[in-house]
Amino acid sequence: MSVLIFIDQAEGIIKKSSFEAASYGAQIAISMGTSAEAIVVGKTQDDLNKLGSYGITKVHYIEDTNIKNYDAQVYTKIIGDAIEAIGATVIIFSNNTSAKAIAPRLSVRLKAGLVSGAIALPDMSNGFVVKKSVFSGKAFAQVSILTAKKIISLNPNSFNIIKGDGTAEIVAMAANVPSSKIEVTAINKITGEIPLGEADIVVSGGRGLKGPENWNLVTDLATALGAATACSRPVADIHWRPHHEHVGQTGLAIAPNLYIAIGISGAIQHLAGVNRSKTIVVINKDPEAPFFKAADYGIVGDAFEVVPKITAAVKKLKDIS
Amino acid sequence: MKILICISKTPDTTAKIAFAENNTKFATDGVQWIINPYDEWYALVRAIELKEKDPSIELHLINVGSADSEPIIRKALALGGDEAIRINSDSADSFFVAAQIAHAAKEGAYDLILTGKETIDYNGSSIGGMIAEILDLPFISHAIKLDNEGSDSIVTREIEGGEETNKVSMPLIISCQKGMAEQRIPNMKGIMGARTKPLKVLEPIECETLTSIVSFDLPPAKSGVKLISPDNPEELVRLLHEESKSI
Numbered sequence: 295m296s297v298l299i300f301i302d303q304a305e306g307i308i309k310k311s312s313f314e315a316a317s318y319g320a321q322i323a324i325s326m327g328t329s330a331e332a333i334v335v336g337k338t339q340d341d342l343n344k345l346g347s348y349g350i351t352k353v354h355y356i357e358d359t360n361i362k363n364y365d366a367q368v369y370t371k372i373i374g375d376a377i378e379a380i381g382a383t384v385i386i387f388s389n390n391t392s393a394k395a396i397a398p399r400l401s402v403r404l405k406a407g408l409v410s411g412a413i414a415l416p417d418m419s420n421g422f423v424v425k426k427s428v429f430s431g432k433a434f435a436q437v438s439i440l441t442a443k444k445i446i447s448l449n450p451n452s453f454n455i456i457k458g459d460g461t462a463e464i465v466a467m468a469a470n471v472p473s474s475k476i477e478v479t480a481i482n483k484i485t486g487e488i489p490l491g492e493a494d495i496v497v498s499g500g501r502g503l504k505g506p507e508n509w510n511l512v513t514d515l516a517t518a519l520g521a522a523t524a525c526s527r528p529v530a531d532i533h534w535r536p537h538h539e540h541v542g543q544t545g546l547a548i549a550p551n552l553y554i555a556i557g558i559s560g561a562i563q564h565l566a567g568v569n570r571s572k573t574i575v576v577i578n579k580d581p582e583a584p585f586f587k588a589a590d591y592g593i594v595g596d597a598f599e600v601v602p603k604i605t606a607a608v609k610k611l612k613d614i615s
Numbered sequence: 616m617k618i619l620i621c622i623s624k625t626p627d628t629t630a631k632i633a634f635a636e637n638n639t640k641f642a643t644d645g646v647q648w649i650i651n652p653y654d655e656w657y658a659l660v661r662a663i664e665l666k667e668k669d670p671s672i673e674l675h676l677i678n679v680g681s682a683d684s685e686p687i688i689r690k691a692l693a694l695g696g697d698e699a700i701r702i703n704s705d706s707a708d709s710f711f712v713a714a715q716i717a718h719a720a721k722e723g724a725y726d727l728i729l730t731g732k733e734t735i736d737y738n739g740s741s742i743g744g745m746i747a748e749i750l751d752l753p754f755i756s757h758a759i760k761l762d763n764e765g766s767d768s769i770v771t772r773e774i775e776g777g778e779e780t781n782k783v784s785m786p787l788i789i790s791c792q793k794g795m796a797e798q799r800i801p802n803m804k805g806i807m808g809a810r811t812k813p814l815k816v817l818e819p820i821e822c823e824t825l826t827s828i829v830s831f832d833l834p835p836a837k838s839g840v841k842l843i844s845p846d847n848p849e850e851l852v853r854l855l856h857e858e859s860k861s862i
């Protein structure tokens with residue numbers, strides 16, 4: 295009855311959100327008095343040993359040349375078989391695009407209740423109740439999982455990594471890999487950018503920036519901070535910025551440590567995608583902009599004057615420290 | 616070819632979020648209901664565009680919901696759906712809803728099943744994948760482009776840090792998001808026509824639930840914004856470094 299954590303990788307490197315999921319799963323295992331194990335599917339370039347320091351005692355490593363592309367149907371079969379073999383009862387994912395395709399399939403396959411978008415450890419004092427984000431971050435729900443097997447998909451940036459000095463045993467696991475019905479005909483990677491969903495800091499711009507030619511204000515600050523960039527919906531709609539940068543109710547929902555909004559009014563649909571950020575900074579020339587109500591820090595001023603000064607101050611800070 | 620589009624009813628994006636009955640129910644007083652934006656703007660409109668290219672395509676809508684869902688179903692018919700099924704139940708459990716849709720989908724022998732990426736109220740992102748597993752079909756999530764080529768679908772989906780184009784032979788299930796299509800507004804002819812389009816009401820099949828919502832709560836209010844003078848942006852950087860420790 296162990297806890298099993300699915301470790302997601304990008305180009306063979308374990309994602310930060312997987313370490314959060316590992317730490318989270320390890321805490322659940324401690325409360326249940328059992329062990330936390332991990333499953334890694336597909337060839338890795340990373341050192342799996344380091345999962346030990348996040349509380350994992352055993353890593354099941356499935357490397358099979360028949361696993362060619364990422365297909366939820368194939369992964370579900372492989373992981374489902376592994377779960378049966380390992381005897382895991384609680385399965386943890388990080389709630390990203392791959393988990394959103396696998397976890398629901400696995401829920402059906404194992405008849406295991408799924409809570410996606412979890413933001414806190416389960417309460418096991420009376421059943422098994424998991425807190426999740428609902429209404430696009432505007433509220434939380436406590437959801438009870440009624441089945442013996444349970445699946446939780448943890449929102450990125452909502453659980454702090456816990457690092458210790460444990461070690462993990464790595465065991466190769468064989469898999470029966472079904473053939474994929476999906477043929478990948480093209481992959482188009484946006485290189486050199488920090489993926490928005492995983493970023494610690496996000497600098498975002500709205501219509502207040504007047505045009506795409508002024509976006510260096512946003513990108514310079516982002517570069518100085520090592521941040522990802524985002525934008526409001528109209529900015530993506532009028533093609534000042536690419537669609538994948540659109541955050542909000544109908545775009546991506548993010549929860550970075552720091553969100554800096556420049557020239558964005560703070561419409562309710564925009565807030566829905568960013569209100570889980572730990573710290574929010576708003577720069578807007580209109581003191582009445584609704585965004586200030588959701589902000590921790592604010593500057594009422596002209597972005598064209600203020601932002602370059604902030605960028606300079608950040609550079610100065612980084613040089614000293 | 617037959618396409619099934621799953622549409623759910625959600626509160627309007629500006630609705631006040633509050634809870635009733637000891638925080639166990641969403642407070643619906645004064646709430647405007649809409650078609651979940653992902654289902655309407657992306658899944659449904661893209662399906663309508665495919666039908667505009669190939670008028671032989673039939674567009675069927677499905678909703679699992681009580682009679683309260685009928686206005687949003689009629690709106691989807693006004694936009695361009697041909698007929699609709701409503702499964703008469705208001706269960707919130709994803710597995711229950713997916714099982715109902717899967718059952719109807721099997722009966723209807725659809726070539727494509729489209730869902731939205733997620734509902735904006737429950738944020739489950741689960742129904743599409745669950746239907747796919749029940750029916751043992753391929754599932755492409757977070758799709759941003761869809762075209763058909765003979766018996767294949769050509770789907771581009773978002774992957775972390777980029778996009779990937781897939782070729783899959785039908786039938787399959789696709790969850791749709793931004794990029795697929797642009798929002799449309801129903802015209803008078805559509806609204807008039809929708810009144811007489813078939814809307815079938817079916818009772819749900821027997822099915823267990825795997826989860827249940829115990830209660831809701833709201834996040835604590837922000838303590839208030841700390842304003843910094845525009846003449847002193849260095850102070851902001853100092854606070855972010857020393858006080859909130861975000862940089």
Ligand SMILES: Cc1cc2nc3c(=O)[nH]c(=O)nc-3n(C[C@H](O)[C@H](O)[C@H](O)COP(=O)(O)OP(=O)(O)OC[C@H]3O[C@@H](n4cnc5c(N)ncnc54)[C@H](O)[C@@H]3O)c2cc1C
Pocket residue numbers: 499500501502503525526527528529540541542543544545556557558559560561562563564567577578579580583595596597598628652
């Ligand atoms: C169903 C629905 C879903 C939606 N989903 C989303 C979504 O997912 N994401 C989203 O972002 N929006 C969404 N919207 C749109 C949303 O309602 C707002 O229209 C949008 O967020 C406004 O974008 P903005 O703040 O960039 O532009 P505006 O509202 O035009 O605001 C520009 C701001 O810039 C400020 N400004 C102007 N000049 C300067 C300057 N020189 N220096 C500093 N500040 C300046 C202004 O004071 C103003 O506050 C949705 C709308 C609907 C109806």
Ligand SMILES: Nc1ncnc2c1ncn2[C@@H]1O[C@H](COP(=O)(O)O)[C@@H](O)[C@H]1O
Pocket residue numbers: 621622623624651653654677678679680709712729730731732733734737738739740741742743
């Ligand atoms: N009650 C419902 N009736 C019909 N379709 C639904 C229902 N609930 C969810 N869906 C579909 O499933 C998608 C994902 O929903 P969810 O998994 O709840 O986030 C939605 O965008 C809809 O397309």
